[in-house]
Amino acid sequence: MIKGVRGAPDILPEDISKWQYVEGVARNILENYGYQEIRTPIFEKTELFVRGIGEGTDIEEKEMYTFLDRSQESLTLRPEGTAPVVRAYLEHRLFAGASLIKVYYLGPMFRHERPQAGRFRQFYQIGAEAIGSDSPAIDAELLSLLDHLFEELGLQDIELQLNTIGCKACRPEFRDRFTIYMKSKAGRLCPECLIRLQRNPLRILDCKEEACQKVTAKAPRLSQVICEACSHHFRDLEGLLSLLKVDYQVNEGLVRGLDYYTRTTFEFINPALGAQNAIAGGGRYDGLAEELGGVPTPGIGFALGMERVVASLPPKFHDRQGSYHGVYVATLGDEAFRSGMLILQELRRKGFRATIDFEKRSLKGQMRQAHKERYRFCVILGDEELREREAILRDMEKAQQEGVPLSGLVDLLLDWKRAKGV
Ligand code: HAM
Numbered sequence: 001m002i003k004g005v006r007g008a009p010d011i012l013p014e015d016i017s018k019w020q021y022v023e024g025v026a027r028n029i030l031e032n033y034g035y036q037e038i039r040t041p042i043f044e045k046t047e048l049f050v051r052g053i054g055e056g057t058d059i060e061e062k063e064m065y066t067f068l069d070r071s072q073e074s075l076t077l078r079p080e081g082t083a084p085v086v087r088a089y090l091e092h093r094l095f096a097g098a099s100l101i102k103v104y105y106l107g108p109m110f111r112h113e114r115p116q117a118g119r120f121r122q123f124y125q126i127g128a129e130a131i132g133s134d135s136p137a138i139d140a141e142l143l144s145l146l147d148h149l150f151e152e153l154g155l156q157d158i159e160l161q162l163n164t165i166g167c168k169a170c171r172p173e174f175r176d177r178f179t180i181y182m183k184s185k186a187g188r189l190c191p192e193c194l195i196r197l198q199r200n201p202l203r204i205l206d207c208k209e210e211a212c213q214k215v216t217a218k219a220p221r222l223s224q225v226i227c228e229a230c231s232h233h234f235r236d237l238e239g240l241l242s243l244l245k246v247d248y249q250v251n252e253g254l255v256r257g258l259d260y261y262t263r264t265t266f267e268f269i270n271p272a273l274g275a276q277n278a279i280a281g282g283g284r285y286d287g288l289a290e291e292l293g294g295v296p297t298p299g300i301g302f303a304l305g306m307e308r309v310v311a312s313l314p315p316k317f318h319d320r321q322g323s324y325h326g327v328y329v330a331t332l333g334d335e336a337f338r339s340g341m342l343i344l345q346e347l348r349r350k351g352f353r354a355t356i357d358f359e360k361r362s363l364k365g366q367m368r369q370a371h372k373e374r375y376r377f378c379v380i381l382g383d384e385e386l387r388e389r390e391a392i393l394r395d396m397e398k399a400q401q402e403g404v405p406l407s408g409l410v411d412l413l414l415d416w417k418r419a420k421g422v
Contacts (some may be wrong), residue, residue, distance in 0.1 A: 007113070007121030009307075018310050018317065019124075023106060025152055026126050026304075030104045033145050035128050038103040040084040046074040051291055052083030054259020056199035063111040077110035081127045082260065082285065082301055083292070089131050090294035100138075104128040106306075118276030118308055127282075127303035134286055134298035136233050139264045140240035142300055146268060146280060147246045149304075154314045158279070159269045160247060163254040164234040167262050168287060170227035175202060177220040185215045205255045221252050230263055237264060260285040264300065270312045279312060280304035324397045326353030327377045327413060328370035332363055336381040339406075343379060343391075346410050352417065370396055377413065 004010060011019060027037075046066050053059050065077040078084055085103060088094070094101050106126045113119055128145075130138050143160065150158050166174060179201045182189070186197060190209045197204065205216055226234075241248055248266075256265050265283035273279070282302030289297035327347055331340040340356050347354040355373070357366045363380070370378050380392040380401075391409055394401035404412060 005121070007115035007119075009120060009122075015310070018313055019306065021317070022153060022306065022309055022313070023126070026106075026149060027104075029145060029149050029152065030126075030128055033102075033141065035102040035104040035130075038085060038088065038105055039107070040078075040081070040088050040105065042108065043075045043077050044084055044087070046076040048083050048087055048292070049076050049079060052086070052260060052288060053080065054200075057203070057259055058257055059111060061199075063113055065110045065112060079111045080109055080258065081105050081107075081125060081303060082129060082258075083288070085127075085129045085301075086131065086285075086288050086292060086294075086299065089129075089297075090289060090292060095132060095295070095297065098132070100130060100132040102128070102130045116276065118273055118305075118311065120307060124306035125303040126306065127301060129299055129301035131289070131297055131299040134233075134284075136237040136264075137240060139237050139284065139300055140244060140246070142282070142302060143241060143248070143266065144244045144246050146302060146304070150268065150279075150309075153309070153312075154316060155270065155279075155309070155312045156314060157271065158312075159249060159271065160266060161251040161254055161269060162237075162241075162248045162264070162266045163251055164222070164226070164230055164263050165255060165261055165265050165283075166222050166226055166230050170222070170225055170230055171262070173225045174220065174222045177225065178202060181219050182215070188212075188215050200259075202255050203257070205253050206257065216253065223252065233263055256281060256283060260288040260291065262286045266302075268304075270308070273308060273311060276308065278305070279308045324374050324376040326355075326375045327379060328366070328373070328375035328396075329354065329356040330363060330366040330370065330378050330380045331357065332380075332382040336383060336386055339386060340379075340381050343381075343406075343409065347413070350410060350414055352413065367394075379409065 049064060050060055059079050064079055067075060069075050085105065089101060104127065107124065108122050109125050110122055112121055115121060128142070130142060147160070165171065179197070182197055182201055182204060186194060188211055189197065189204070190207065190212050193204045193207050193212050204212060207213065254265055254267060261283045263284040263286065266281065267278045268280040269277050270279050271277055280302055282300070284298065284300045286298040288299065289295060329340045329344050331337045344354055344356045357369065361369065367378065376396055378394040378396055380394060385391055389406050390403045391406055392401050393404045393409065
């Protein structure tokens with residue numbers, strides 16, 4: 001038997017309601033905040049991600065699904081959504097119509113990471129990008145959107161970690177000082193950090209090894225060399241977050257794994273998730289459009305990991321999904337089945353969740369099924385009822401039933417649906 005690929009899980013029907021729920025709430029909030037959906041392809045030219053995400057990052061070095069297609073062009077399955085969105089923004093000159101463009105996307109991303117709980121090779125993100133403004137008010141709006149989304153989903157004890165990593169004026173000096181310090185401590189670094197020291201020294205800040213963390217705790221910090229403009233930007237952002245009552249902690253070690261970031265960076269953490277506890281991350285990328293060969297354009301965005309957000313949903317969500325709704329058509333005999341099919345068709349066209357028994361089960365068996373699948377009503381049709389042009393309508397939740405004329409049955413259910421909103 002052929003099995004699925006490791007790290008690329010199936011999302012089964014029994015779990016899909018949670019996914020659709022998160023997607024529905026997210027779409028609604030994103031659209032209320034002025035974001036419109038954009039869909040970019042699942043693969044792009046490899047060069048886009050090499051230039052966008054940056055050489056020497058973990059993603060570019062060892063995690064990209066890169067292949068030559070039949071015309072020998074190097075393509076890569078997208079490991080993230082920001083570089084493709086900025087590419088589309090530049091390619092279609094979206095800046096021509098408005099100074100600020102706000103877009104969101106949902107879909108699968110691909111990274112060849114070591115699979116473990118909460119870390120996959122194909123995983124889903126919901127992301128958003130606001131391109132065209134460097135105002136800290138956009139940063140504050142984006143963070144308060146995520147705060148709102150996680151609150152609406154009922155997630156508990158989520159922490160926002162925030163940092164600024166400077167700009168092209170102050171970051172190089174920080175990087176130089178940091179690198180000089182790290183070179184002086186090279187003997188205490190793990191083998192992986194020794195490689196980082198050559199290729200991308202600031203990534204040492206991300207290392208989870210205790211020995212490396214001890215070294216980085218005493219390393220120079222950006223706050224010692226930050227330029228006035230970045231410092232001002234961060235102070236304004238902090239002021240707006242406190243105005244909007246969005247809680248956060250400053251974490252100067254938060255560097256993130258993609259090279260395009262400038263100034264604001266952040267992660268939302270659910271400590272209950274264990275090792276892979278970042279449910280969303282993002283930040284500013286004021287130099288990315290230029291890096292991709294376009295007009296210099298500031299931007300900021302985020303992406304949340306669907307698997308991790310779904311795993312963070314509270315138990316109360318399950319109760320809501322378990323409520324009774326819709327109509328089960330139970331029939332006895334061929335004639336009743338034919339009438340049942342007509343009623344079923346009408347119910348579905350009127351917007352009901354509805355089904356019928358196709359397996360000629362006993363009435364008791366059909367009732368059991370209706371209960372199991374949590375249908376609110378059962379329409380019971382037998383030969384006798386048909387002769388009287390009647391059906392029995394049973395309220396499965398209340399365990400009450402009554403005879404109803406067939407001619408008024410669907411209208412009665414519609415009235416009930418309108419009144420109860422199910
Ligand atoms: P990222 O931090 O690489 O950022 O990913 C965002 C989120 O995707 C993570 O916080 C995590 O929840 C989820 N995620 C990442 N890798 C995996 C994985 N292997 N398995 C499961 N979930 C994962 C970005 O992708 C940036 N494009 C975000 C952004 C948008 N920055 C600016 N705009």
